[in-house]
Amino acid sequence: MxxxxxxxxxxxxxxxxxxxxxxxxxPLAAWQTTFDPSGAKYTYILSNxxxxxxxxxxxxxxxxxxVWEKTNGQIYVDYRPLAQLGGEKDVxxxxxxxxxxxxxxxxxxxxxxxxxxxxxxxPYVIDTFDKLDxxxxxxxxxxxxxxxxxxxxxxxxxxxGYGPYGWATTxxxxxxxxxxxxxxxxxxxxxxxxxxxAWGLKFTVxxxxxxxxxxxxxxxxxxxxxxxxxxxxxKFTIAKSFTELNYAQGLFVHLINKRWLNKLPADLRTIFLDxxxxxxxxxxxxxxxxxxxxxAKAKEAGVQFYQLSDDEINELKxxxxxxxxxxxxxxxxxxxxxxxxxLGS
Numbered sequence: 001m002x003x004x005x006x007x008x009x010x011x012x013x014x015x016x017x018x019x020x021x022x023x024x025x026x027p028l029a030a031w032q033t034t035f036d037p038s039g040a041k042y043t044y045i046l047s048n049x050x051x052x053x054x055x056x057x058x059x060x061x062x063x064x065x066x067v068w069e070k071t072n073g074q075i076y077v078d079y080r081p082l083a084q085l086g087g088e089k090d091v092x093x094x095x096x097x098x099x100x101x102x103x104x105x106x107x108x109x110x111x112x113x114x115x116x117x118x119x120x121x122x123p124y125v126i127d128t129f130d131k132l133d134x135x136x137x138x139x140x141x142x143x144x145x146x147x148x149x150x151x152x153x154x155x156x157x158x159x160x161g162y163g164p165y166g167w168a169t170t171x172x173x174x175x176x177x178x179x180x181x182x183x184x185x186x187x188x189x190x191x192x193x194x195x196x197x198a199w200g201l202k203f204t205v206x207x208x209x210x211x212x213x214x215x216x217x218x219x220x221x222x223x224x225x226x227x228x229x230x231x232x233x234x235k236f237t238i239a240k241s242f243t244e245l246n247y248a249q250g251l252f253v254h255l256i257n258k259r260w261l262n263k264l265p266a267d268l269r270t271i272f273l274d275x276x277x278x279x280x281x282x283x284x285x286x287x288x289x290x291x292x293x294x295x296a297k298a299k300e301a302g303v304q305f306y307q308l309s310d311d312e313i314n315e316l317k318x319x320x321x322x323x324x325x326x327x328x329x330x331x332x333x334x335x336x337x338x339x340x341x342x343l344g345s
Contacts, residue, residue: 027051027082031061035068040076042264044272046102047091048081048252049208053232055290056160056252057081059283060104066275071268077102087207089188092255096153101260104160107251108187115330116148117156121191122327123247123320124313124345125336127164129288131343132249136284141342144335155256157273158280162250163226163291168239170221174306176315179243182222185211192224195323199316215239226250228287231294236303243306247316254280 031052037043044067052058064077085091085100088109094100111118120126126135135141136159146156173179184203186192196203204220214220215238223230223239229250230236254276261269299305308316328336339345 037076042075043078044101045078047085047100048104049083052081054162055286056162059160062279070271098257101257103255104252105255108189110253111189111191114149118191119331123195124317141339153258155258157254157256157276159251159253160280160283161287163228164246165248166245167243168223168230168235169241170239172241173243176312183220184222184224185220186224195320198319198323228294231298241304
C-alpha cells in the first residue's frame, strides 16, 4: 500500500511538469522534415543564431530540402537555427575543428574568421541591395571573398541577408548631434567598433541575447541593426524610432568546413554547392520584399522613420575613410579599391 501511495504521489508531482512540456509550442514546428534522413550517406550540420521567420535564415531549410531532393537522399543538411549549437564565436571554433560542418554566420561575426570577410561591414561600400548583387555576381569581386578564409580551413559558399543597417533608438535621431546622445549596441566585431570610434559615437559591445534586457533597463538606448530584425524580434516595442542609415547590408555568410567539403564525391559536391548558390540568390530577392513588408508593418505599428541629411551622410563617409584605409591593409588595398571602383562607392 505504501508503494502504491508513493507512486501516486510521484505521478501527481510529475503531471504538471508533463502538461507544461506538452503545452509548450515548438518554435520550429513549421519547418520539420517531411522525409526520413536516417539513410543519408553524408550529414551536414548547419548552424545559425536567428529565427527562420527571417528569409535569410529560412534559406537553410530550403537548402536542406533541395539538397535532399537533388542528391536522392544522399546528403542530409541537419539545420540548427535559433543558436541550438551555441553562440557564433563558439560555433566558429567548432566549424574550424569540423565538429560543425557549416554555418550561416552573421556578417559581423564572419569578420572574426578572416579580415577579408570584413569588407561587407565597411560603411558605405556594399550598402545597397543592387551593389550587393553586383558584388556577388562579378567573379573578380566574389572569388577573393569566397576564398578569403581558406587559410582557416573554411570556404565561403554564398550569402543570404537580413536587410540594410540603421539605428533603432528610444528617442528620435535625425541629426548627428542627436546620435551623440545615444548609447548604441554594436556587435562583437572589430570593424564595427573601429568605425563607431571614428564617428565619435558612444557604443557598447554586447552579445545579441543580452539586448532585450539592456534596452528595457536603459543600459543602451540604441541598436545598430536592420529594420527587418528589429521589427520581427520586437525591438521596436521599446525602441520606437528608426534612422535609415543604410551604411551596410546585413548578411548571413555561408561558411563551410573545407575538409568536409573535399570529402564529398565530386558529383555530390557540385550538386550541393549549386543548390546553395540557387537558393541563396532566390533568398536575396525574397529579402528585398521582406524589407519592404517589415518597414510597412513597423510604420503601421507607430514606429517613426528618420533619415540624416545628405551633408551628414557625407560627413559619416568622410570620418570613416581612415577606417577604410586601415582595413584596406588587412583586406587587401588593391581588392578594396577594386570593389569600391566597380560599385561606385
